[in-house]
Amino acid sequence: MIIAWMRTALLTVCLVLFAALAGAQGNGPDYAAWESTATRAEQAVEVAEASNQAFETLRGEIADWRAQFQNQLNANDSRLQTLREQIAALGPAPEEGQEEATEIANRRAELNAQLERLSTPRRTAEEAFSRANGIITEIDGILRDRQTEELLNMGPWPVNPGNWPTALRQAQDSIAALVSGTQQAWQNPSRRSNASDNLPLVLVLLVIGGVLLARSRYWSELLAVRIQRGGTGSSAGVASFVVSLGQIILPMLGLFAFIRAVRATQLFGPRGDLLLDGLEIFGLVLFFSRWLAGRLFPKDDVLRAPVAIPDNRRAEGRVYAVILACVFGLAVLLTGVSDFDRYDAGSDAVLHFPLVIVAGLILVRFGWLLRRQVRARRDDPEKTVAYGDRIAGTIGRGLIAVGMLAPFLAAFGFGAASKFLIYPTILTLALIGTVVLLQGFVRDVYAALRPGEGARESLVPTLISFLLVLIAIIPLSLIWGARVTDLTEVWARLRSGLTIGDMTISPGSFLTLIIVFTIGYVLTRAVQNALKTSVLPKTKLDPGGQVAIVSGLGYVGIFLAALIAITSAGIDLSSLAIVAGALSVGIGFGLQTIVSNFVSGIILLIERPISEGDWIEVGGQMGYVRSISVRSTRIETFDRTDVIVPNADLISGTVTNYTRGNTVGRVIVPVGVAYGTDTRRVERILKEIAEAHPMALANPPPAILFMGFGADSLDFEIRMILRDVNWMLSVKNEINHQINDRFQQEGIEIPFAQRDVWLRNPEVLQAKAEPVPSESASADVEKPVVEHMDHSDLEPDAPAEDGDGDGR
Numbered sequence: 001m002i003i004a005w006m007r008t009a010l011l012t013v014c015l016v017l018f019a020a021l022a023g024a025q026g027n028g029p030d031y032a033a034w035e036s037t038a039t040r041a042e043q044a045v046e047v048a049e050a051s052n053q054a055f056e057t058l059r060g061e062i063a064d065w066r067a068q069f070q071n072q073l074n075a076n077d078s079r080l081q082t083l084r085e086q087i088a089a090l091g092p093a094p095e096e097g098q099e100e101a102t103e104i105a106n107r108r109a110e111l112n113a114q115l116e117r118l119s120t121p122r123r124t125a126e127e128a129f130s131r132a133n134g135i136i137t138e139i140d141g142i143l144r145d146r147q148t149e150e151l152l153n154m155g156p157w158p159v160n161p162g163n164w165p166t167a168l169r170q171a172q173d174s175i176a177a178l179v180s181g182t183q184q185a186w187q188n189p190s191r192r193s194n195a196s197d198n199l200p201l202v203l204v205l206l207v208i209g210g211v212l213l214a215r216s217r218y219w220s221e222l223l224a225v226r227i228q229r230g231g232t233g234s235s236a237g238v239a240s241f242v243v244s245l246g247q248i249i250l251p252m253l254g255l256f257a258f259i260r261a262v263r264a265t266q267l268f269g270p271r272g273d274l275l276l277d278g279l280e281i282f283g284l285v286l287f288f289s290r291w292l293a294g295r296l297f298p299k300d301d302v303l304r305a306p307v308a309i310p311d312n313r314r315a316e317g318r319v320y321a322v323i324l325a326c327v328f329g330l331a332v333l334l335t336g337v338s339d340f341d342r343y344d345a346g347s348d349a350v351l352h353f354p355l356v357i358v359a360g361l362i363l364v365r366f367g368w369l370l371r372r373q374v375r376a377r378r379d380d381p382e383k384t385v386a387y388g389d390r391i392a393g394t395i396g397r398g399l400i401a402v403g404m405l406a407p408f409l410a411a412f413g414f415g416a417a418s419k420f421l422i423y424p425t426i427l428t429l430a431l432i433g434t435v436v437l438l439q440g441f442v443r444d445v446y447a448a449l450r451p452g453e454g455a456r457e458s459l460v461p462t463l464i465s466f467l468l469v470l471i472a473i474i475p476l477s478l479i480w481g482a483r484v485t486d487l488t489e490v491w492a493r494l495r496s497g498l499t500i501g502d503m504t505i506s507p508g509s510f511l512t513l514i515i516v517f518t519i520g521y522v523l524t525r526a527v528q529n530a531l532k533t534s535v536l537p538k539t540k541l542d543p544g545g546q547v548a549i550v551s552g553l554g555y556v557g558i559f560l561a562a563l564i565a566i567t568s569a570g571i572d573l574s575s576l577a578i579v580a581g582a583l584s585v586g587i588g589f590g591l592q593t594i595v596s597n598f599v600s601g602i603i604l605l606i607e608r609p610i611s612e613g614d615w616i617e618v619g620g621q622m623g624y625v626r627s628i629s630v631r632s633t634r635i636e637t638f639d640r641t642d643v644i645v646p647n648a649d650l651i652s653g654t655v656t657n658y659t660r661g662n663t664v665g666r667v668i669v670p671v672g673v674a675y676g677t678d679t680r681r682v683e684r685i686l687k688e689i690a691e692a693h694p695m696a697l698a699n700p701p702p703a704i705l706f707m708g709f710g711a712d713s714l715d716f717e718i719r720m721i722l723r724d725v726n727w728m729l730s731v732k733n734e735i736n737h738q739i740n741d742r743f744q745q746e747g748i749e750i751p752f753a754q755r756d757v758w759l760r761n762p763e764v765l766q767a768k769a770e771p772v773p774s775e776s777a778s779a780d781v782e783k784p785v786v787e788h789m790d791h792s793d794l795e796p797d798a799p800a801e802d803g804d805g806d807g808r
């Protein structure tokens with residue numbers, strides 16, 4: 001069945017391509033022949049009594065004509081566009097009562113005549129294309145209605161005992177015919193002679209086939225597990241997956257050898273040939289399902305299990321998969337025999353009913369297996385239900401519903417509907433499992449090519465996995481009843497393009513847009529990298545200017561790439577002017593902050609008030625500029641945290657740049673000495689310390705300032721210009737250490753803060769020693785008033801006062 005679908009699809013594609021080439025190379029469609037074909041097709045559609053095969057053939061003829069008309073529609077596009085541009089270049093036609101120059105009028109008439117001559121075949125082809133589309137749509141509607149009617153028709157009940165004898169008799173007749181054909185072939189002397197001559201070949205093929213069928217699958221599985229266990233990383237997973245494909249290829253080679261040996265004997269009749277063909281399909285389905293089940297529910301824990309079910313339930317999953325494959329293979333074989341021997345509807349329903357029952361039970365069990373794991377994860381508070389688990393739970397519910405509904409429909413005579421549910425569901429399960437395995441294989445390949453943490457979950461394998469899901473829609477549509485002609489019809493609709501106003505976007509133009517833009521983007525990035533690594537470092541531009549040039553070039557390159565791509569695709573930008581105007585209004589109101597930051601980023605890159613590596617302070621945040629983008633600027637603070645500042649704040653706010661242009665800056669070191677100290681001596685010592693520091697500039701020299709008389713000290717300041725202001729804190733720290741050491745050597749005192757406590761009426765404290773007679777009496781005692789004199793400019797960590805109350 002699947003092979004037949006693939007052959008039909010390949011034949012249809014070849015016919016479409018041949019028709020397209022024939023239409024492109026010819027001088028144009030034969031409209032007389034088309035009229036005859038179209039009339040015949042319209043009459044057949046009106047009567048609607050032809051067989052499905054006849055309608056399919058007729059539809060193929062109409063589709064070939066439509067392909068020719070499609071080519072004719074696009075034949076003179078470039079020439080017609082050139083003529084329209086030439087006419088537009090002559091200016092607008094004169095209004096009634098006005099005249100224009102004779103040469104221009106003659107040229108306009110000549111161009112209009114050429115335009116009319118080239119437009120006539122296009123209009124004719126457009127009318128014929130529309131007519132062909134209508135006929136194809138009507139034929140598809142008839143075939144679709146027949147398919148629906150077949151599914152909804154009630155046939156014989158397989159549970160009716162009256163249908164059983166006929167079914168058994170026809171099955172016995174088929175087996176008897178198979179045996180009779182073999183006996184007749186054996187009684188034929190020429191066939192016996194050929195079988196005797198081919199006996200050595202038959203024996204060799206039987207031995208090879210028997211060995212491959214018996215042991216090749218085990219060998220491939222064992223080797224795949226050993227590779228996975230012996231290797232590390234994703235490379236082992238890739239190798240194990242490739243080797244595991246031998247579980248399909250090698251047994252199939254053995255089956256082909258066995259079938260070739262049987263065919264070489266020629267001791268079978270037509271039904272034997274039919275049985276061998278069905279055996280090929282049965283073997284392919286069985287071996288593929290065993291490989292698929294072995295990868296989805298692996299025996300060995302070293303293999304990654306894509307389906308999250310308990311280890312003790314994996315064997316159950318493998319058994320279910322094999323049983324479903326056997327049911328599907330037997331159904332294909334039974335369908336072939338039924339069509340060959342022309343079973344009646346009752347016999348066909350009775351013989352298919354056991355297969356439907358077994359498949360339904362297995363689907364229900366398989367659905368419960370998937371649902372049980374999801375339910376266990378949902379009930380466990382320590383585990384989270386992943387997205388894949390939710391999909392598995394949904395699939396499980398669907399399998400349970402199909403497994404219960406299909407046998408019920410088959411029992412009450414809806415055999416076509418039950419088979420439409422059961423067998424496509426089995427194929428869908430196989431397709432989903434294949435896509436899951438291919439997604440894991442793609443992730444392993446990418447992780448092997450680009451090793452690193454999180455490589456399997458990066459963007460590229462995720463996009464490829466999504467592409468695999470989109471590709472899987474094609475076989476999924478065929479599985480669920482779509483005809484190959486339906487897919488070709490969708491492709492034909494896509495080829496005709498999507499029309500928006502006067503603009504038509506076809507797959508070809510869209511592909512051109514993507515390819516041209518990709519080329520422009522890659523070239524832009526290549527030029528940026530060349531400038532950044534080879535050209536700009538050899539110039540005298542500062543790093544900020546280099547970043548501005550590289551960034552500006554990137555924006556210009558991407559804009560040009562988009563413009564060239566749109567023009568190459570044939571998209572008229574003038575038709576998008578109204579839409580762009582409406583979007584600009586929306587951008588002005590809804591995205592004004594983003595636009596403001598973007599414009600501010602461009603201003604920063606052009607004017608360069610700050611550059612990467614500058615030490616700045618903005619909005620209370622101080623740190624080094626690490627990167628400047630079009631929307632924001634990243635500042636690394638001194639505690640190694642990143643602060644993202646919108647560019648609009650850097651343009652409209654106040655920014656302090658400590659290292660703009662150069663790194664020279666001033667540092668101020670305050671110091672205080674006790675009252676009574678020789679101030680000239682202090683000034684001299686501080687000057688010696690400042691001038692001796694290697695980071696201090698000699699011109700201008702450090703300055704020592706006597707700032708004034710503080711509350712507890714004589715205040716001085718060291719003001720010095722540093723070679724690199726980035727070392728301000730280190731210089732301050734070193735200067736303070738040197739001041740402390742010199743002052744200790746010179747006997748100069750650095751005072752600390754002092755506080756005086758005065759008691760306004762200290763004699764009241766004596767009352768505390770006398771007993772208090774009563775609560776009312778104690779309330780009349782005068783409380784002392786304490787006046788606290790505090791010097792706000794004293795250090796907070798000054799030593800505590802004596803609490804003896806001596807008035808100090």
